[in-house]
Amino acid sequence: MKEIHDFSFLALHRHGEHYFTLVLRHSHLSPMPPVAPGQFVEVRVDGEPGVMLRRPISVHDVDPDAGTLSLLVQVVGKGTRRLSQLTEGDRVNIVYPLGHGFSVDLPVSSRALLVGGGAGIAPLFYLSKVLKAKGVDCTILLGGRTAELIPVRDEFRPYGTVCLSTDDGSLGHKGLVIENPAFAEQYDIIYTCGPTPMMKAVARSAAERGIRCEVSLENMMACGVGACLCCVTDTDQGHRCVCKDGPVFDITSMKKWYENK
Numbered sequence: 079m080k081e082i083h084d085f086s087f088l089a090l091h092r093h094g095e096h097y098f099t100l101v102l103r104h105s106h107l108s109p110m111p112p113v114a115p116g117q118f119v120e121v122r123v124d125g126e127p128g129v130m131l132r133r134p135i136s137v138h139d140v141d142p143d144a145g146t147l148s149l150l151v152q153v154v155g156k157g158t159r160r161l162s163q164l165t166e167g168d169r170v171n172i173v174y175p176l177g178h179g180f181s182v183d184l185p186v187s188s189r190a191l192l193v194g195g196g197a198g199i200a201p202l203f204y205l206s207k208v209l210k211a212k213g214v215d216c217t218i219l220l221g222g223r224t225a226e227l228i229p230v231r232d233e234f235r236p237y238g239t240v241c242l243s244t245d246d247g248s249l250g251h252k253g254l255v256i257e258n259p260a261f262a263e264q265y266d267i268i269y270t271c272g273p274t275p276m277m278k279a280v281a282r283s284a285a286e287r288g289i290r291c292e293v294s295l296e297n298m299m300a301c302g303v304g305a306c307l308c309c310v311t312d313t314d315q316g317h318r319c320v321c322k323d324g325p326v327f328d329i330t331s332m333k334k335w336y337e338n339k
C-alpha cells in the first residue's frame with residue numbers, strides 16, 4: 079500500500095564531498111507501512127524551482143518502531159544538492175514504499191553475496207540487516223573508483239563480511255568488484271545494485287556459474303508508479319516498468335539485458 083507523507087528532518091550526516099545520509103522521522107499518526115529491502119521512495123524536492131519531478135531514492139534503512147527512514151544520497155544535480163541542504167525544522171514529502179524489492183526468504187545459513195557500487199550501495203544496507211536477522215551468511219562486496227567513493231562501508235560490518243575494491247587501489251583490492259577474490263566464491267544468491275556495466279558483469283558471471291541473482295536497476299524515472307512509462311526496460315518477457323515491476327529483477331528474465339554489453 080503506497081502512502082504519501084510529510085516526514086520531518088532528524089539528521090544529516092555527510093560522508094565526504096559526494097554523499098550524505100538523510101535521516102527522517104515519520105510524523106504521521108498512523109504507523110509506517112511495511113517496507114521491503116530494495117523498495118524506494120519518491121522525494122519531492124521543495125525550494126528548488128528547477129526541479130519539478132520527484133526524485134527516486136532507495137530505502138537505505140528503516141526502523142518502523144522508531145519511525146525513522148534513512149536515505150543515502152549521492153549529490154549529482156540540482157535535486158540531490160537541494161536535499162543535501164535540508165536542516166532542522168524542514169519537512170520532506172515522500173511517496174512510499176514503491177516498487178518490487180529483493181527476495182529475502184532464504185533458508186537459514188544460506189550464503190549471500192551483496193555487490194554494490196556508487197549510490198547502489200544504498201539499498202544493500204537494509205537488505206544486509208534483514209538477511210542477517212534471517213540467519214543468512216552475507217558477504218558484502220562494495221566498490222568505487224576511490225576509497226572516498228565507498229561511503230558508510232563500516233556500517234555494514236555488523237551484518238556480514240565486508241570486502242572492498244577500488245579502481246585506484248586506495249582501499250581493499252585493486253580493480254573491479256568482479257576481480258575481487260570474494261566474488262569468485264560460491265554463493266546461493268547474489269544481489270547487486272550500482273552502475274549498469276557492473277551489474278551486467280555480475281549477472282553474466284552469476285548466470286555462467288548457475289548462481290541465482292537479482293539486479294536492482296536505476297533507470298530514469300518520473301511518476302514512480304507505472305503511469306508515465308518513462309522507466310521502461312526491455313526484458314526477456316517484453317517491456318517492463320522499472321518503477322513498478324522492478325527495480326529488482328531476477329536475472330532469469332534479463333538475459334537480453336545482461337548479454338547486451
Ligand SMILES: Cc1cc2nc3c(=O)[nH]c(=O)nc-3n(C[C@H](O)[C@H](O)[C@H](O)COP(=O)(O)OP(=O)(O)OC[C@H]3O[C@@H](n4cnc5c(N)ncnc54)[C@H](O)[C@@H]3O)c2cc1C
Pocket residue numbers: 118129133134135136137150151152153154155156157158159197200201295296297298299300325
Ligand atoms: C529506483 C531508484 C533508486 C535510486 N536510489 C538512489 C539512492 O539510494 N541514492 C542516490 O544517491 N541515488 C539514487 N538513485 C538515483 C537518483 O534518483 C538520481 O541521482 C537523482 O534523481 C538525480 O537528481 P538530481 O536532480 O540531483 O540530478 P539531475 O540534475 O536530474 O541529473 C543529474 C544526473 O543524474 C542522473 N539522473 C537524474 N534523474 C535520475 C533518475 N531518476 N534516475 C537515475 N538517474 C538520474 C542524470 O542522468 C544526470 O546524469 C536512484 C534511482 C532510481 C531509479
Ligand code: FES
Pocket residue numbers: 298299300301302303304305306307308309310319320321322
Ligand atoms: S516512472 Fe513512470 S512508469 Fe515508471
